[in-house]
Amino acid sequence: MNVDYLIVGSGLTGAVIARILADAGQDVLVVERRPHMGGNVHDHCHPSGIRIHTYGPHYFRTDSQKIWDFVTRFSTFYRFEATVMSQVDNKFENWPPTARYINRELGAQWQPAFSGQPSNFEEASLAMMPQAIYQKFVKGYTEKQWGVSAATLAAELAGRFEVRANGDHRLKQHRFQGLPLNGYANFMANMLAGIPVLLNFDYLHRRKEFSVRRKVIFTGAIDEFFGYKFGKLNYRYQIREHEYLPDVDIFQPVGQVNNPNRADAYVRTLEWKHMMPPQYARNIKGTVITRETPATPNNPNDYEYPFPDRKNKQLYRRYRQLAAAQNDLLICGRLGEYRYYDMDHAIGRAMEHARTLLAQPKPVRYFVENIYERNDYASAHKL
Numbered sequence: 001m002n003v004d005y006l007i008v009g010s011g012l013t014g015a016v017i018a019r020i021l022a023d024a025g026q027d028v029l030v031v032e033r034r035p036h037m038g039g040n041v042h043d044h045c046h047p048s049g050i051r052i053h054t055y056g057p058h059y060f061r062t063d064s065q066k067i068w069d070f071v072t073r074f075s076t077f078y079r080f081e082a083t084v085m086s087q088v089d090n091k092f093e094n095w096p097p098t099a100r101y102i103n104r105e106l107g108a109q110w111q112p113a114f115s116g117q118p119s120n121f122e123e124a125s126l127a128m129m130p131q132a133i134y135q136k137f138v139k140g141y142t143e144k145q146w147g148v149s150a151a152t153l154a155a156e157l158a159g160r161f162e163v164r165a166n167g168d169h170r171l172k173q174h175r176f177q178g179l180p181l182n183g184y185a186n187f188m189a190n191m192l193a194g195i196p197v198l199l200n201f202d203y204l205h206r207r208k209e210f211s212v213r214r215k216v217i218f219t220g221a222i223d224e225f226f227g228y229k230f231g232k233l234n235y236r237y238q239i240r241e242h243e244y245l246p247d248v249d250i251f252q253p254v255g256q257v258n259n260p261n262r263a264d265a266y267v268r269t270l271e272w273k274h275m276m277p278p279q280y281a282r283n284i285k286g287t288v289i290t291r292e293t294p295a296t297p298n299n300p301n302d303y304e305y306p307f308p309d310r311k312n313k314q315l316y317r318r319y320r321q322l323a324a325a326q327n328d329l330l331i332c333g334r335l336g337e338y339r340y341y342d343m344d345h346a347i348g349r350a351m352e353h354a355r356t357l358l359a360q361p362k363p364v365r366y367f368v369e370n371i372y373e374r375n376d377y378a379s380a381h382k383l
């Protein structure tokens with residue numbers, strides 16, 4: 001198959017690049033090894049009518065008008081503000097804990113348990129809160145999530161939460177926050193509409209079938225791309241167990257409850273009805289809950305969270321150097337850059353990549369091959 005841009009992976013990164021290149025009149029082919037498009041934002045419906053985010057809950061949030069304008073081309077979004085609680089001492093408490101909660105539990109004279117420059121996640125967390133609160137809310141959750149002592153994790157990981165002085169427990173607010181009305185699968189299908197996409201197609205097993213005129217844009221795992229030459233990058237993921245409770249209308253107060261208690265293997269309990277538009281949710285009988293238990297994946301299809309420590313960062317840098325040496329290759333996205341990207345960041349970054357690709361001059365080889373191979377390309381697209 002001859003193609004100008006071969007995009008490996010139909011997740012947000014691949015789909016955004018494909019859309020922008022196709023809109024600019026470029027020839028693009030997307031291949032995807034899963035049986036569905038959309039990568040990790042994919043969702044599906046339980047027979048009860050409850051929509052489940054297949055790879056864990058995805059809350060869309062952005063402060064960027066440009067990104068919001070882009071995503072709303074492919075779906076209407078309904079307003080949704082994620083609220084998270086933690087189950088501690090057999091009660092549902094707000095997450096993240098507020099100063100008001102800590103005052104109530106420990107008295108107003110409390111101090112953070114660490115001062116100075118934090119060198120790891122544990123110290124960075126204790127720089128915000130007393131030891132007792134850290135033990136209840138953070139330590140068990142984090143150590144179950146990553147499978148190691150919190151003191152071995154990078155301090156930056158604690159940047160994802162804070163203790164609010166003003167009692168406001170809501171997650172960080174954004175200018176635009178919502179969920180696509182007809183689900184993420186539909187949103188991603190609309191984004192890729194009119195672009196050829198081959199599903200169940202593992203590029204790494206079939207690379208020889210392509211002659212790519214301009215660039216391979218690979219959005220899978222960078223270590224897998226290079227055959228794990230320097231060793232495997234570490235990831236964590238969640239094993240998800242769904243349960244339909246036909247006689248329960250609402251199981252828990254919010255869509256996401258953290259379970260930091262070490263007696264439970266799982267770290268989060270999700271109830272999807274809370275994430276649906278209320279006018280649909282209230283007509284559905286029963287509820288679906290999902291328990292998420294962290295584990296270390298072997299299969300790259302299960303890779304979810306890059307491991308936040310120095311060893312893996314260094315290993316990633318070695319793979320990045322290999323990738324940078326190949327002009328006809330761009331490895332990007334959350335797996336390609338070994339970074340946790342929120343959806344809006346993944347989209348913003350993909351937009352930048354697409355802009356850079358469009359600004360690059362066409363190689364001389366391109367003009368010659370394009371004359372002789374246009375027919376091959378047309379037939380490839382009919383596959």
Ligand SMILES: Cc1cc2nc3c(=O)[nH]c(=O)nc-3n(C[C@H](O)[C@H](O)[C@H](O)COP(=O)(O)OP(=O)(O)OC[C@H]3O[C@@H](n4cnc5c(N)ncnc54)[C@H](O)[C@@H]3O)c2cc1C
Nearest residue numbers: 009011012013033039040056058059203220333334342343
């Ligand atoms: C559990 C979890 C929860 C999240 N929740 C949120 C949230 O609430 N809000 C938010 O903003 N972000 C969230 N995110 C982040 C969001 O999922 C990412 O921003 C997004 O998935 C990035 O898209 P991507 O295209 O880079 O990667 P992916 O979605 O992983 O897409 C990569 C695609 O490449 C395909 N692929 C890989 N190798 C090959 C190959 N060899 N051949 C063919 N295809 C291949 C894969 O099958 C996959 O479809 C969450 C992430 C996780 C893991």
